[in-house]
Amino acid sequence: MWDAQQTSIFLGASRLPDDSYQKAEELLLKFANRHGIITGATGTGKTVTLQILAEAFSDAGVPVFCADIKGDLAGISMMGESKDFLEKRAAEIKLEPYELSQYPAVFWDLFGEQGHPVRATISEMGPLLLSRLMDLSDAQEGVLNIAFRIADEEGMLLLDMKDLQAMLVNMAERASEIGARYGNVTRQSVGAIQRSLLVLEQQGANHFFGEPALKISDIMRTTRDGRGAVNILAADKLMMNPRLYATFLLWLLSELFEELPEIGDPAKPKLVFFFDEAHLLFNEAPRALLERIEQVVRLIRSKGVGVYFVTQNPLDVPETVLAQLGNRVQHALRAYTPREQKAVKTAADTFRPNPDFNTYEMITHLGTGEALVSTLAEKGIPSMVQRTLIRPPSARMGTITADERAKIMSVSPVAGLYDEVVDRESAYEILQKRAADAATAREEADKAAQQAEASNTSGWKLPDFGGNSGGSGSREPVRRQSSGRTSQRQTVTETAIKSIVRTVSTTLGREIVRGILGSLKKR
Template sequence: MSRTDDFLKHITEGNTTKGDFIPVGAAMLDGETITGAHVKIPLKTLNRHGLIAGATGTGKTKSLQVLAENLSERGIPVLLMDIKGDLSGLAQPSHGHVKIDERMSQIGLPFEAKGFPVEVLTLSEQNGVRLRATVSEFGPVLLSRILDLSDTQAGIVAVIFQYCDDNKLPLLDLKDFKKILQYATEEGKAEFTEAYGRISTSSTGAILRKIVELEQQGADLFFGETSFDVQDLLRVNDHGLGYINIIRLTDIQDRPKLFSTFMLSLLAEIYSTFPEQGDSGRPELVIFIDEAHLIFDEASKALLNQIESIVKLIRSKGVGLYFVTQNPTDVPEEVLSQLGLKIQHALRAFTAKDRKAIKLTAQNYPDSEYYNTENVLTSLGTGEALVSALDEKGRPTPLAATMMRAPMSRMDILTEDELKTLLSSSKLVKKYNETIDRESAYELLNKKIAEAEADEAKEQAEKEKEALKKARTSSSTSRRRSTAMNPVVKVLTSATFIRSVFGILTKIMKK
């Protein structure tokens, strides 16, 4: 048996699966594609998370597109983070090309051009379904971790949330939270001190500065109503295709704090609301996080710990997380160790540091008698990748240098007119894009302060009125006393003087 036949048997037996699977391409040996040696990813293990990595221009986005299409085709909804703005083409069928036909012929798979149901979401003022969450939904622990607060400051945040719960003050947006912080150390200082203990103005000042920093990255647009319901990510269209939800993030690349805030809140909400399902045979939702380093680069240790915990736990909810980045070292080792599927496109060795990173990356893959992994990583062409997945029993499949299949949808963005047409037919735009600013902590506290000031002004007016009345009474008494003490008055009103006057008057009358 030839080396090629041995390799074909090795790949075929290693990729045997009884359930549904996604064929991502055909295995390659010595730079040649082995037609029919299909590399398969079982649906059952797609909730074991994964990594798509490779240098710029090596085909990461197209691999992501292929996975999203095949998941949608099998009725599994997808959530994509579109940092570069090149994924909206999933809504339209591919234009086709001679090179696509050649590639698919080499792989041994048919090609059908088709578009998929797409929902465009946004965190900013870009067109799309607005994604929002309230401060209350974040809760004190998550908010403190996002703001990277000290233990003392986190305790104050917990007290603030408790006060709002006790007094039925809804915390919806950041202006609500800033107002209650101000109230705790100014107008309501006595009330807080009596019920919850003294709150330091230096601590609340530090928290306010962290909130302002978050606002400068656009978080004021994210916090508020109407809150996005994560169940809307699980929709399937009338033809049984899962919706591909694309979050447009092209304008927040320089705002990583907002990106990590959103991602953490989304994952926490999914984990808290999705039911446990274990290994059900297929995932409920698959999330692709493009430019994943944006989450990790600016994350505090507390935030990283939170992300790592969610990655470990969310699998049981039927959710798969896939990190897309240029180099696997962009992802923390604690997260990397949890990833079952790895699609590694070419890496470039321009510096000693690059060569060291490639050596470390090669050690993350199973040993293979057919490949020198370290050499293959630098010699892969565009649209080729090293693929290692988990079979249905959780074992790594044979490592395969793979000619990746071409996407069925357009490998380009939608035009402005196409995007407008897509959004005009969206049910979620109608549901979430109305701005709501109902009465919450900000308005209620302002009203409370105004009422307290009015009561204080009224009390002051009453005191002034009473003081004026006392002053008048005192003045009248003083005048009477002063008059009574006057010597002339004393003489004129004396009994002797009055008798004398009456005696004179009597004599005059007799005459």
């Protein structure tokens, strides 16, 4: 239950040398923002550990954001059910009283099907994360950076997919101009990005990019009685596109990092973020992205945000990130293959040793619901690793029905805020208007040119000797308007005149020749 004076979270009880569970293992709230990791093989109890941590943080007044990969974390929103094995576990670890409860859950879904829609704008995502999402080459990433730069300089918002597509088309048309300012922009690179956008659109990313964008404050709510909201992202369908899943959660972390103020080390976190299936974040990630992740994890704790990675294998997390995780819960691992043996050794080496047992061997012998636990104790020093029986959850374990989900969403504090898409003027509309204005200007220019040509083009013709000219055979020329084309036929009068001219010229020519020759003969 919620307690304003609460300073720690009860995780379970550790086993003493006589095999009894008497020593409470706790996570101090003042060190909960130092991040953590939950690892273990499938079926060893990672999801239940995530649930009891989410419940405990909510009771402490700390909002939580987590992904529901299989749909069984949604049960936290419903009243728990009394079961024999749960009662037995509570008695073993001396959890008294063991009370059933339900927690204030807010459901989210990138596709808007099992929760409130989650959206982000293209501008908020930024070129680095978009390049990661589309798996672009260095050259293509450079073109994408140029697109963002031009949009900023020309005052165009990049909000949704069609904005970015319109921007890329505009860049291809202005490739020479842009290339002179920012470097070579090839049509091949632009085309590759456009094809990647098409793939994203087919995978449903067009539901994610747009407005209204998610406000960070809406995942940091507390209830009237002081409990933190448990934000649950429906991720079963999202997992079909793991790159989108990882990019979205990294974007959310980045937004938290950029928006929240520095507060140092608070008495308890402002928000706790659980990253389930964490290996998806790091798989094939370029060096620049890994550096970004490391930076966010290292610095976001001073914003009061705790990040907890949930994954099967500690090798899934890079060493530079693993070193930042002070609170550790290790469920059982198997060591059948060389890689699994290496994973067990890595996990064992991250704990402060306990002289009562061999950590390496213990990891392979843990039962379901058991874990090796080490948290930051006073002065931030890691506690000695302990074999711990994890406490039972208070809320329901497992899935909920569609009707139960719909009922919870109907009374959600964000109901109606994100349901309708908003499409305000942005790059697409601006570029469409520019193209229409340019087309209109070209049409007007062509029309003006045709009119000018028609008025400036003129021709000359001989007078009509048939009397139609109204004169007496005057040679004074008569101007006529050009019809814009030349006749291929001559009038009878014109033909006659040309014949007379040729005859006169020929006769005159002969007379001149005879005169010249005659004078030569006389000489």
